[in-house]
Amino acid sequence: MIVNVHYQKHSCYLGFDYFMNHIDVSHVYAMHCWNDFSVIPKLKAMDCSKTYRNKINIKSATQNNSAWHSLC
Numbered sequence: 001m002i003v004n005v006h007y008q009k010h011s012c013y014l015g016f017d018y019f020m021n022h023i024d025v026s027h028v029y030a031m032h033c034w035n036d037f038s039v040i041p042k043l044k045a046m047d048c049s050k051t052y053r054n055k056i057n058i059k060s061a062t063q064n065n066s067a068w069h070s071l072c
Contacts, residue, residue, distance in 0.1 A: 013043050020052040030058045 020028070030040050037058055044053040 012039065013046060013048065016043065017048050020049070020055070025055065027055050027057055028052075030056065 030037065033039055040056060040058050043049055044056055049056070
């Protein structure tokens with residue numbers, strides 16, 4: 001799922017929140033943040049992400065494609 005924070009600003013989390021509340025997944029990897037991964041800690045701090053924040057991970061764009069980093 002791609003969420004464009006630059007255009008959606010304050011409602012950027014809605015699609016992601018809907019997805020996480022309706023699809024049973026064990027992990028999600030945020031990758032398409034246009035190298036602005038600051039949105040991930042903000043999402044994890046929101047009340048709406050309480051039930052799934054431990055499933056949110058990030059793939060660092062500056063690392064090797066096989067290197068996955070967790071913000072948990």
